[in-house]
Amino acid sequence: MKKNILLKPLCCVLSAFILMLSSYSPVEAAEFPASWPQSPEIAEETGVLMEASTGQILFDKGMDEIRYPASTTKIMTTLLILENIEDLSQTVTFTDVITPDLEPGNSTINAQVGEQLTVEQCLYAIMLASANEVCTQMAVYVAGSVENFVSMMNQRASQLGCQNTHFVNANGLPDPNHYTTAHDLALILAAAIQNEDFCRISGSATYTIPATNMTSSPRNLENSNALINDSEYHYDGVIAGKTGHTEAAKNTLVTAAARDGMTLVCVVLRSDGENRFIDTVSLFNYGFENFHLSPVYWLNSEEPAGYVVLPKGVESNVLTVKDSDSGDTRTRTYSYQGVDLYSAQISLPVSFEQEADIPSSSFYQIRGWDYVLPGMGVILLILCISEIIILISFASRKKPKIKKKRSA
Structure with missing residues (x-):
């Protein structure tokens, strides 16, 4: 029972080191957030306005x-x-x-x-x-x-x-x-x-x-x-x-x-x-006048790991981040007002060597943590090593007793 108590915090510590994202891709949105700027009407049967670098959809009519x-x-x-x-x-x-x-x-x-x-x-x-x-x-x-x-x-x-x-x-x-x-x-x-x-x-x-x-x-x-x-x-x-x-x-x-x-x-x-020209101009104006690219940061990185398109006046620190695991894959989803805008995935587990080689493509939304997390990482590593030493010591002291069989 004591062994399980010790293992539980150890697992929590280890899990902190595999929150890394190797790639990100836009999530196709069937709906837009409640405060999304009102889009213009177009005469065409179908149309789309997409930000090229992120693939994020800003306008969708039967795209x-x-x-x-x-x-x-x-x-x-x-x-x-x-x-x-x-x-x-x-x-x-x-x-x-x-x-x-x-x-x-x-x-x-x-x-x-x-x-x-x-x-x-x-x-x-x-x-x-x-x-x-x-x-x-x-x-x-x-x-x-x-x-x-x-x-x-x-x-x-x-x-x-x-x-x-x-x-x-x-x-x-x-x-x-x-x-x-x-x-x-x-x-x-x-x-x-x-x-x-x-x-x-x-x-x-x-x-x-x-x-x-x-x-x-x-x-x-x-x-x-x-x-x-x-x-x-x-x-x-x-x-x-x-x-x-x-x-x-x-x-x-x-x-x-x-x-x-x-x-x-x-x-x-x-x-x-001429509707194709009129409506394209209208959609371009809608996009450039109402949206901007907002940088997203990952952990202790000083440089932006990427960008997300948001209404002007809104920054990426308002995004909700949610992680979910399925099998050996972890998915991180970024949402704005309950609507998923992006998702990212990595395969688990991630070794320390792999983490060093993975480019900074993960997003963490609170910039203040950029300065705190390096020190926390050292503390967590020390705690992790301490837990392992305690477990080894505990296991070595607690040897099973062998009962001698009585002869008939």
Whole structure:
């Protein structure tokens, strides 16, 4: 009985050393806190506003409902090209694989079989002119066939956490099996804008492809995203984006903008007329005017371990932290006004050696403890060693008595 009494505080002491978090990820929220700023109404069927660095959702209108992406597909196409080709000055020679995409009504730069462009020129043609035939040719250039490239697209989407996306081509032309969601497109653009070349190309208002081996005149390209080009909807801070349009998808728009250290991704699907630009501006204004990134700290760290998006005037020290264990996994959940905003997990147990190697990605909400905890840690370690010595001493003194058997 005494042994159990001694073991109990020892277990409590040891548990203090495994409160470490190795990674964090946003929790998809079906609801927002009671004091969440009132969001604007949008005309589109579905839409989302997401903070890019955290993945936190600030606005949700059917963000996980499946829709056709149209040419916003080309964000994934461009991302894969950039991830698989380092030298953008490489020459691409167009082949007859582009012929079906040159039919009247398709979005093209009227590339010709045998014409040569650099990879960079092809990327501008894809993102600014939305050239379908260039997407097809680059898919073959990267993967050997459109089918192989599409497999890469679907695999990459899965890696990014897309749960309701399936591609069958590289350009977004209508197909019943080619679909996505506003949320998934936001995840794809959030990954793409981490690439500097993607932002440089996608964020350009205009670009000129000079004369080629098959043309005597240059091609002047203009970005169809009105938030990027010089239009009434131009939005300061936009860094990248892509428009789309088919009869099946209607108008689509995916855009990223950065202000005051926060990067927002906005997606609107199935829009009519200019609503996609009007509503994207409205959602960006909503995000930048009402929210900010608030740092969260872990234990004795002087530097922020990460950030959480909260209404302006609210800081992360108001968050409620709750730990729960299941099997060998500990989950820590961060909540605001009863609504979970983030969760984090680690595998248990964590050794002292492992703790030293784990980056500071855990969050602790009371900064005053940053200065107290180092000393407490030493005291706890001493107590732990003392408990072990006492247990060993107790066990060595209490030897079991062996009763001698009586002979019959």
